[in-house]
Amino acid sequence: MAVKQFKAESRKLLDLMINSIYTNKEIFLRELISNASDAVDKLHFRGLTDDTVGLGADDYAITLIPDKETRTLRIVDNGIGMTAEELENNLGTIAKSGSLDFKTENSSEELDIIGQFGVGFYSAFMVASKVTVVSRAYGSEQAWKWESEGADGYTIEPAEKNTVGTDITLTIKENTETENYDRYLEEYGIQSLVKKYSDYIRYPIRMMMTHSHPVPKPEDAGDDWEQEYEEHSEMETLNSMVPIWKRKKGETTDEEYAEFYKTNFYDFNDPAKVISASGEGAVNYNAVLFIPASAPYDFYTKEFKKGLALYSSGVMIMEKCEDLLPDYFNFVRGVVDSSDLSLNISRELLQQNHQLKLIRKNIEKKIKSELLSMCKNDREKYEAFWKSFGRVLKFGVYSDYGAHKDVLTDLIIFYSAKEQKMITLTEYVEAMPEAQKYIYFAASDSVERAAKLPNTEAVLDRGFDVLLCTDDVDEFCLQIVREYKEKSFKNVGGGNLELETEEEKEAAKTAAEANKGLLDALCEALGGKVKAVKTSSVLKEHPVALSSEGPVSIEMEKVLKNMPGNDGIKSEKVLEINENHAVFTALKETAAAGDSAKLSLYAGILYEQARLIEGLPVEDPIAYAKAVCSLMK
Numbered sequence: 310m311a312v313k314q315f316k317a318e319s320r321k322l323l324d325l326m327i328n329s330i331y332t333n334k335e336i337f338l339r340e341l342i343s344n345a346s347d348a349v350d351k352l353h354f355r356g357l358t359d360d361t362v363g364l365g366a367d368d369y370a371i372t373l374i375p376d377k378e379t380r381t382l383r384i385v386d387n388g389i390g391m392t393a394e395e396l397e398n399n400l401g402t403i404a405k406s407g408s409l410d411f412k413t414e415n416s417s418e419e420l421d422i423i424g425q426f427g428v429g430f431y432s433a434f435m436v437a438s439k440v441t442v443v444s445r446a447y448g449s450e451q452a453w454k455w456e457s458e459g460a461d462g463y464t465i466e467p468a469e470k471n472t473v474g475t476d477i478t479l480t481i482k483e484n485t486e487t488e489n490y491d492r493y494l495e496e497y498g499i500q501s502l503v504k505k506y507s508d509y510i511r512y513p514i515r516m517m518m519t520h521s522h523p524v525p526k527p528e529d530a531g532d533d534w535e536q537e538y539e540e541h542s543e544m545e546t547l548n549s550m551v552p553i554w555k556r557k558k559g560e561t562t563d564e565e566y567a568e569f570y571k572t573n574f575y576d577f578n579d580p581a582k583v584i585s586a587s588g589e590g591a592v593n594y595n596a597v598l599f600i601p602a603s604a605p606y607d608f609y610t611k612e613f614k615k616g617l618a619l620y621s622s623g624v625m626i627m628e629k630c631e632d633l634l635p636d637y638f639n640f641v642r643g644v645v646d647s648s649d650l651s652l653n654i655s656r657e658l659l660q661q662n663h664q665l666k667l668i669r670k671n672i673e674k675k676i677k678s679e680l681l682s683m684c685k686n687d688r689e690k691y692e693a694f695w696k697s698f699g700r701v702l703k704f705g706v707y708s709d710y711g712a713h714k715d716v717l718t719d720l721i722i723f724y725s726a727k728e729q730k731m732i733t734l735t736e737y738v739e740a741m742p743e744a745q746k747y748i749y750f751a752a753s754d755s756v757e758r759a760a761k762l763p764n765t766e767a768v769l770d771r772g773f774d775v776l777l778c779t780d781d782v783d784e785f786c787l788q789i790v791r792e793y794k795e796k797s798f799k800n801v802g803g804g805n806l807e808l809e810t811e812e813e814k815e816a817a818k819t820a821a822e823a824n825k826g827l828l829d830a831l832c833e834a835l836g837g838k839v840k841a842v843k844t845s846s847v848l849k850e851h852p853v854a855l856s857s858e859g860p861v862s863i864e865m866e867k868v869l870k871n872m873p874g875n876d877g878i879k880s881e882k883v884l885e886i887n888e889n890h891a892v893f894t895a896l897k898e899t900a901a902a903g904d905s906a907k908l909s910l911y912a913g914i915l916y917e918q919a920r921l922i923e924g925l926p927v928e929d930p931i932a933y934a935k936a937v938c939s940l941m942k
């Protein structure tokens with residue numbers, strides 16, 4: 310019989326399993342039971358519309374058969390089974406593409422793989438020296454045997470099996486100094502693993518359990534009678550089977566929810582938040598939803614698909630129903646079970662389904678209120694959530710021309726320059742002094758940089774807070790929000806900050822008029838690089854600042870520059886000069902002396918400096934370097 314080789318990827322994963330130092334080897338049972346349950350689901354589902362399946366709802370089961378004598382543990386299901394081709398394709402290759410893109414040289418990475426992907430069938434090799442799978446597919450008379458001792462490859466040959474389904478035999482490894490494999494052959498060891506990991510599997514997981522009972526003392530027993538025991542065995546169902554989302558509040562512990570989440574949604578960490586929701590009346594459903602503690606590895610890739618598992622009265626009809634979640638809550642995982650949905654509903658009909666729409670609406674409300682309460686009552690947790698998923702919410706505000714902003718603006722937080730921490734928009738507005746008209750924000754590539762922008766300092770100096778934006782979506786998001794609690798947003802880099810008092814405004818006007826000749830000359834010297842040169846009375850330390858007029862800010866220009874097709878989009882820049890700075894006096898003197906060559910040199914230097922402060926590259930580095938040197942001569 311020909312021994313076939315595993316595909317390269319599978320082989321790697323297999324090696325990893327065989328030589329695993331992963332301490333949580335026991336999860337192999339969860340993986341195999343969950344595969345068995347999936348297979349049973351498939352046949353069960355089919356049986357609902359196809360009489361030839363011939364099994365009743367109560368006939369489906371997963372049976373565990375440990376045997377110490379042969380050191381084997383069998384996992385037997387009466388699910389859909391596999392054909393020879395399926396055995397070859399499913400067990401000879403790993404489906405989880407990408408799982409080995411991770412390097413696997415050290416143990417913590419190994420841990421990551423196991424945690425993130427759930428390694429499935431191959432995890433059997435963590436505890437077994439040989440794995441034998443005998444399977445007969447539904448609709449086929451022929452059974453097949455797949456067998457492997459690991460890295461050397463596997464064999465497939467015809468086999469005998471009377472019933473449809475899969476029968477997996479693990480030959481359990483011998484104990485080592487550090488690992489007790491015997492426990493996978495002990496009834497009680499297996500029972501507790503099933504309770505721990507597979508309690509909600511919808512089908513009975515059965516095992517022959519042996520109990521010993523004390524034999525009653527015979528009446529004529531003498532004083533030296535010793536207690537005797539009698540053994541008896543019976544088939545027992547090990548799991549409680551009630552789906553977690555069907556249980557009443559208080560019947561499920563946090564640990565149980567966490568375990569359910571981790572096994573079903575392949576996360577290594579406990580969820581940040583568990584939300585249970587249900588409806589009765591217009592629409593009947595139970596849902597359990599989870600907010601992950603961190604974004605899954607593929608979250609920000611095209612491969613990521615949002616959605617909740619959809620069940621109809623306990624039978625799964627769709628693994629990821631997209632229509633149950635808006636895009637801006639795409640990170641939420643979970644299960645929705647409704648008795649109002651027909652089992653055979655098609656994807657297309659589902660989209661139109663009135664009940665589904667109601668469920669979605671309710672779920673959305675519930676998620677929002679839970680997030681709001683987390684934001685209010687557990688800010689630390691919310692900030693951790695925000696780190697992973699804040700971007701999604703901000704994109705949500707921006708998307709569809711702001712159609713969802715009313716749902717989302719309450720959930721948004723930004724870094725406050727004044728408070729030195731993340732705050733909500735409500736908190737910002739509530740802390741505004743009476744004289745403050747606008748919600749100010751500054752955008753740059755880091756909080757430190759945004760805080761040091763000349764105009765940020767100017768606003769802070771007036772006692773007004775500035776929200777520091779560092780995400781490329783931030784400005785787009787705030788531009789769409791436009792106003793919050795009747796206060797408009799103002800970009801500190803957008804000019805006209807309206808910080809001056811009436812007197813200052815008057816003085817500024819006079820100064821602008823008095824210096825008009827100088828400012829125009831500077832603007833002309835810059836040859837169209839800026840739209841205007843203005844004096845500023847609010848700048849403190851900095852001699853110059855760059856601001857913008859019109860809809861495109863300087864930070865947006867940077868963002869757009871990195872997107873294909875948008876390179877030509879520029880902001881209209883204004884060079885602001887601090888009228889109280891010594892540099893301004895120097896400019897005035899140069900102008901008075903009629904030295905226009907020097908004035909033009911100064912204009913160029915100040916413009917480039919303003920760009921540097923804004924985090925923009927120097928436009929003409931050589932000319933700039935020459936200009937600075939010529940001053941030193």
Ligand code: ADP
Binds near residue numbers: 340386389390404430
């Ligand atoms: P996953 O379950 O994540 O797809 P596995 O490696 O655990 O990955 O299993 C690979 C495939 O083998 C499954 O998707 C399924 O099609 C098939 N399979 C595994 N166990 C069984 C079983 N007991 N009955 C039928 N098919 C099975």
